[in-house]
Amino acid sequence: MSETPDPLETELSAIRPREISPGLRRRVAQQLSDNRSAQANLKWRLRYSNRMWWLGVAGGVAAACLAAIVFRLSVSRYSKPDLIVIVPKAQESKSVPQATPGPSADTDRTAAWWQTRQVLDGAEPPMFTWPLSESSAVVASNPIPPDLLR
């Protein structure tokens, strides 16, 4: 597109708009300097808060590790591992049969049970006595029909 110089265009380009007032320049400078200081302040705050955040994270991790160690120590102190006796099958036949461990006599109830069992093992079975008298049974029952007695 050819750009032929238009006289009006040339005339308009020749005149300049009014210059901006010194007040506008001063206000812009003021606002931008305020903005710069605000930005610097914000940057410092961000850096500070970032540091504090990392400190918080590190503190949290350290506290968690400490708690884990303390918990582990307390658990290992107060609990003993159960004894597991493993007897090989080949030696089981040769080995002397060990008495089956009875229930521990820790409690009174178990002790009473153990004592009762010993008594029952060694004692004669008690004689059974019929609690009802013969006469009362006869009296109570009906006479047997003669057909059945035959």
Add this chain to the structure above:
Amino acid sequence: MASARDDWAIWLDEHGPALVLFARHWASNQADAEDIVQEAFVHFWRSRERAFDPAAYLYTCVKRCALDWQRGRKRQLKREAMAARPESEAMFGGSVEQEERRGAISAALGTLPPNQREVLVMKIWGGLSYTQIGKVLGIPDNTAASRYRYALARLREQLAEETIP
């Protein structure tokens, strides 16, 4: 190399007068136009790194700020009160000999439709290309060019009427 402080001053010196003239489209006096330009320029300077075309973005900022300014109720009332008075402040600077001609051009500029006037200001005094104007206004380059041509034609008519005694 200019420091960061000088950079904004260079931008303001280069574009400030045209920006104020551009803002005069929405503000009836020079002081209000300068308020708009101040707000827009500070906004532009803070966010200029995000702009693909800084010059076009600067004009976009001025237009947005001007529209926001116009929406303000108090400022609207003030604007209406100011509009009731005849525009006495000159839009253009220069020698005293051409004052009459400049007055005629200012008056003719005021009669242009808003969409043609803003294109003319950005093209003549802002030095923006049609592509940049298109970006500012969100229109195709050809539309910006045609608006510019219509504006010049209308301005020519107006000025011809002025010169006829």
